[in-house]
Amino acid sequence: MSALCAAAFVTACGTGKTGTANPFFAEWDTPFGVPPFERILPEHYLPAFNEGMAREKAEIDAIVNNPAAPTFENTILAYDNSGQFLDRVSAVFGCVAGTDMTPELEEIQGEVSPLLTRHSSDISLDPALFARVRAVYEGRDTLCADSLQRRLTEKIYRNFVRGGAELSADDQARLREVDEQLSLLSIRFGRNLRGDNGDFVLLVDDREDLKGLPQNVADAAAAEAEHRGQKGKWAFTLDKPSLIPFLQYAENRGLRERLYTGYLTRCNHGDGRDNKAVLDSIANLRLLRANLLGYPTHAAYVLERQMAKTPEAVYALLTELWTPALDRAKGELAEMRAIKLAETGDSSFASWDWWFYAEKLRKAKYDLDEDQLRPYFALDSVRNGVFGLANKLYGITFRELTDIPKYNPANRVFEVIDKDGRTSLGVLYLDFHPRAGKRxxxxxxxxxxxxxxxxxxxxxxxVSIVTNFSKPTADAPALLTLDETATFFHEFGHGLHQLFSMVPYRGLKGVERDFVELPSQVMENWAMRPEMLALYARHYKTGESIPAELAQKIARSGLFNQGFATVEYLAASLLDMDYHTLGQSRPIDADAFEAASMEAVGLIPQIEPRYKSTYFQHIFSGGYSSGYYSYIWSEVLDADAFNAYVESGDLFNPEIAARFRTMLSRGGTADGDVLYRDFRGAESSMEPLLHRRGLK
Structure with a gap:
């Protein structure tokens, strides 16, 4: 159904099929105005989406048909304020579909996606609307009252141009077709991955095959097997809390190979969930779209609006880091080969051996066993650490809300209160563990x-933070790995970016993709510092703080396995860029393309890219195309930003934290490099990053 029919449809369908009143058509009388999740049923979404499109169309029509001359208020601001009902519906549906997908929601997603794409194209390609936007843009020096109004006007104008507003009618028609195809292909890619990831299971029925596994890992696998109707066995899945511990500790090399191979070959089996043809179409359609808009490649189109600006700048950063990272990884491999040779008389080494012997190397070099650390990182303790860090830096506090709607019973919800003890900064949902239907x-x-x-x-x-952390067992709470702990700090940084926002216009909230990871990654710097561990790492049974000696061991092991971590990440970033700097349309054999890409940079066979092509969700269905490099670009900034605290001699320096919060509060009201210089007082330096990763 098109947006043109939506108004009539909504009149008839203000309630769902069951007769239940549609919550989207009423004011939300919930605490803090959160969505009334318990009252929202699947049949409510499509009528609400159609109503949202109808309302936004009416809002756009009012702008276009305004007889007054275009001004900032009646055109730019009116456009910026349009579509809020549709945004509300999309936000709820997007989160629930990502965390609790069902066949019914999948059907709705497939039906509504082309409608939304068509609706968006109707707006971005509306010649009368663009004419008014252009009139304000051309007169912005007199029609805009200040720099923020000018920035919003310029951004909206450029978005229209980049959306095809200046193309011929024929090219606009082709662009519409391409956008609709890309929308459906992106959904298909993610759907295939979700299905393939959820279906794989390694069932173990011989206790001897559990040799080497910590008891908590075996207990979790037994609970998973029982959940799957296989009581008395042990089930290992491709979810990281199950996959990684098995690769770290399982002595059965054949089973490590089976599990890791299952992970590496997701959506690459030549069946209905195979993503090779899907990504081939996506890459070529993106190139076609870029060419239609006047760009030589999709990467050139995307990067024009990022801090990096050009594909050449991205490749320059990635290649500068590649050689020292690969050298370090080869050194790590040599050390692990030596251990394997000493233990087995065989130095051959495969990718599924890396985690197993890396854990042995960690014990040998740092006397550090990650499984012995986990009792100090119970989920509640880590949450207290994350909240405690925010309090020490910014003075904010958290009050748990128990009588509030939740989109899943597993949610925990908190009000975030500013340092004055009165001002509510927002509401924070936390959703921690894997479950069926969750990506x-x-x-x-x-x-x-x-x-x-x-x-x-x-x-x-x-705000909602969603993770897939290790689950609790019958005998213990959820005990996190060091990596999961860092992930909590990371995602919480994204949450702070939203909670601190004080941006006057909706269109200026967003920041560049290669800036957006700065607020998150900077939080990871505190997670494993001894000063911070002393505040939150407590044994879940005794309540005792982590011993200072153990905290120092964690600190000393900070450079451990950094060659591997950097190389697998850079490999995926380079693969992303290679797909999106193709200058000519051609059939893509994903396996051959990936192999050639990795061979060109000399990736060793013992390391796989962090994401292989057929499950590279970030770039083929997650909004990071030509942007996976952004994590390392932002890491240059976050390492330099944290260095400001180190240089001050106070890791919780309130003056630096206040400046950082001010930067976060400004959203996209200035370019990322301007925001960063205003915070730091200088350009960022790469030196802190090189030292932190042990590459110098």
Missing amino acids: VGAWCTTFRSQSYDSTGQRVAPV
């Missing part, structure tokens, strides 16, 4: 972004 990985999203109402009062955001 892999960790992310931060919003049900409502920060804004200002018509009276000038700040509307606080509603």
Whole structure:
């Protein structure tokens, strides 16, 4: 159904099929105005989406048909304020579909995606609307009252141009077709991955095959098997809390190979969930789209609006880091080969051996066993550490909300209160563990972004942090790995970015992709510092703080396995760029393309890219195309930013924290390099990053 029919449809369908009133059609009388999740049923979404598109169309029509001459208020600001009902519906559906997908929601997603794409194209390619936007843009020096109004005007104008507003009618028609195809292909890629990831299981029925595994890992596998109707066995899945410990500790090399191979070959089996043809189409359609818009490659199109600006700048950063990282990884491999040779008389080494012998190397070099650390990183303790760090830096506090709607019973929800003890900065949802229908990985999203109402009062955001951490067992709470702990700190940094936002216009909230990871990655710097560990790492049974000696061991092991971590990440970043710097349309054999890409940079066979092509969700269905490099670009900034605290002699320096918070509060009201210089007082240096990763 098109947006043109939506108004009539909504009149008839203000309630769902069951007769239940549609919550999207009423004011939300919930605490803090959060979505009334318990009242929202699947059949409510499509009518709400159609109503949202109808309302936004009416808002756009009002702008276009305004007889008054275009001004900032009646054109730019009116456009910036349009579509809020649709945004609300999309935010709720997007989160629930990502965390609790069902066949019914998948069907809705497939039906609504082309409608939304068509609706968006109708707006971005509306010639009368663009004419008014251009009129304000051309007169911005007199029509805009200040620099922020000019920036918003310029950004909206450029978005229209980049969206095809200046193309011929024929090219606009082709662009519409391409955008609709890309929308459906992106959904298909993610759906295939979710299905393939969820279906794989390694079932173990011989206790001898568990040799080497910590008891908590075996207990979790037994619980997973029982959940799958296989009581008395042990089930290992491709979710990281199950996969990584098995690769680290399982002495059965054949089973390590089976599990890791299952991970590496997701959506690459030549069946209905195979993503090779899907990504081939996506890459070629993106090139076609870029060419239609006047760009030589998709990467050139994307990067024009990022801090990096050009593909050449991205490749320059990645290649500068590649050689020292690969050299370090080869050194790590040599050390592990020596251990394997001494233990087995065989120095042959495969990718599924890396985690197993890396753990042995960690014990040998640092006398550090990650499984012995986990009792000090119970989930509640880590959460207390994350909240405690925010309090020490910014003075904010957290109050748990128990009588509030939740989109899943597993949610924990908190009000975030500013340092004055009265001002509510927003609401924070936490969703920690894997479950059926939940996509892999960790992310931060919003049900409502920060804004200002018509009276000038700040509307606080509603933020959600979603992870897939280790689950609790019958005998112990959820005990996190060091990597999961760092992930919690990371995603919480994204949450702070949203909670601190004080941006006057909706269109200026977003920042460049290669800046967006700065607020998250900087938080990881504190996670394993001895000063910080002393505040939150407590044994879940005794309540005792982590021994200072153990905290120092963690600190000394900070450079451990950094060659591997850097190389697998850079390999994926280079693969992303290679797909999106193709200058000519051609059939892509994903396996051959990936092999050639990795051979060109000399990737050793014992290391796989962090994401192989057929499950590289970030770039083929997650919004990071030509942007996976952004983590390392942002890491240059975050390492330099944290160095400001180190140089001051106070890791919790309140003056530096206040400046950093000010930077976060400004959103996209200035370019990322300007925001960073205003915070730091200088350009960022790469030296802190090189030292932190042991590459210098």
